[in-house]
Amino acid sequence: MTRAGRRDQGADGVTDGVTGAVDQVTGTPPGLDARLVVEREAFRLDIGLRVAPGEVLALLGPNGAGKTTALRALAGLTPLTGGGLRLDGVPLEEPGRRWRVAPEHRPVGVIFQDYLLFPHLSALDNVAFGPRCQGVPKARARDRAAELLARMGLSDHAGAKPRRLSGGQAQRVALARALATEPRLLLLDEPLAALDARARLDVRAELRRHLAAFEAVAVLVTHDPLDAMVLADRLMVVEDGSVVQEGTPAEIARRPRTDYIARLVGLNLYQGKAHGHLVTIAPGLTLTTTEKLTGPAFVAFPPSAVTLHRDRPDSSARNAWQARITGMETHGDQIRVALTGEADGLPLAADLTTVAVAELGLDTGALVWAGVKAAQTHAYPA
Template structure:
């Protein structure tokens, strides 16, 4: 029962053209910047936006294949959890969860009983009669998840499900959501722009930029081998493209890096900001991969400081507060950067 989606949706100034599959029990995350087309894809899967071209097929049931076939949203076995929950304000938590069951023909008493069971499963068994305004953000999101799962959908769609939560609530709900997704036997598509949510919840990442897929793979693979600047920024790596000849990689503009493992041809070259060492003067002994840089920005991140540096090449470094003080880092400061060859990872472009 594979979900096979070839989604082409044309707008006046934008076109989405992506294709992917989702296996039973698999969680696939569509990850990308705002405007990449993620929500448009979700609306296509849900039946809220018809395809311009392509097809959506689940277990040999064709949901959309223009121009001849289109199954409306209410006839698709789909559960949707929206970013802003979209709970009915005048209904209790139990009535909200029972709504989908009633819409599919369940007797009221049966629907209410199943709704109560689902609320118990998501830890809200003592909130059956609470209205949405009396619930916290995390509780409301759990009600929305219970409502989506109660109808036993073949496809579960999650649209930025944690975006509206505060940091502490998000941590708890993310863990609970991971647990429920592990137990869900159907197909799950998660739409998010948050890399941590995607890394924790998804089995496979699909990176979408400008309406197209630019990278796809397991979270660990994507995190280790980013292929676009957007992905590199998401996972916190410095990324360059160059031409390798043995252990030398030419990045252009006079920048040449020495790497530990020989390679040939077009490659990506990546290393962590923590691998960058900064010096007030050129290090003695002239170690390899040393170049002059200028500080262009400082950003505080928890217990470290990220330093943006221009140069050939520009680079992002991550240092301790003590290093900031020792080097007297400020915008415009001129320094030397260095990266050990063993800290650099290369892979085919």
């Protein structure tokens, strides 16, 4: 069996380039097919990725989860210690047989968090830099750069140095530079983190438009759930170096499976054991749900579904328990109230209007009753 892409392998197993397309013998489908294993003294990353051309995958997770390590491994900046990496059927890295394509020869474009534009080059020359490094003649590289800048709406800024560009303009130049080499894999590392809130809204929508037109694979690393929900077709949540949940934004938002994901999508999440419409969360706390289940189950509901009362509520809320307020902060046009269950110690978040907080005379340390209607909960198998 022959492998596409093998060329000029040195003694250390690192090649200086990659050629070829999909492996015609194995029939490997186009796109990204990888198992990324990176082992360090106190950390191990082990995740599998399969992403089709035209698809945008977002890697989400708390700090230290392994997102950036995964992105650097895909780019070839961090060597794999196990697993392997194929792009469009071509092996880029296989530690088991000491095969590794050097980062500069991979068909990969990267947009870093701070964009890393060359400060001494104009926007046009920043974009033309990649093709020039590939041996493209100067005039043709500049024509390609001008075409990309026009697509980004930056023709009038082609001669500007990075210091003359706004954050949004610099982000678009960075995207154009990454696309100029016609990559088969586009990596985006927190691409909107450097923007202020006002610019972020416009640039996010524009970036989504460009990604929708990108025909190869795109992998986005972010900690911002809104960026992930808007930009990605599929989410992969990584915690402690492993994948804990994967699915479409709608699936993740509706059925979170860890506390981190629940906080990410703004839900209260509890795990317990279901018996019909009842889910026992902890001794003394059983929630009534509309779903009928048996066995391990999650129960989720938004903070807006929680009502607070000074006395035990005499209402249609089937679920009521005592909790103590541990903090309050402004959350949009409402007050986010943080609570801890008095009997079980479980955390709870409730969103109230400022009027409701004032009428109830709520303050940190106060003991209240929390209520949630069964119809506002969502239960699903754990």
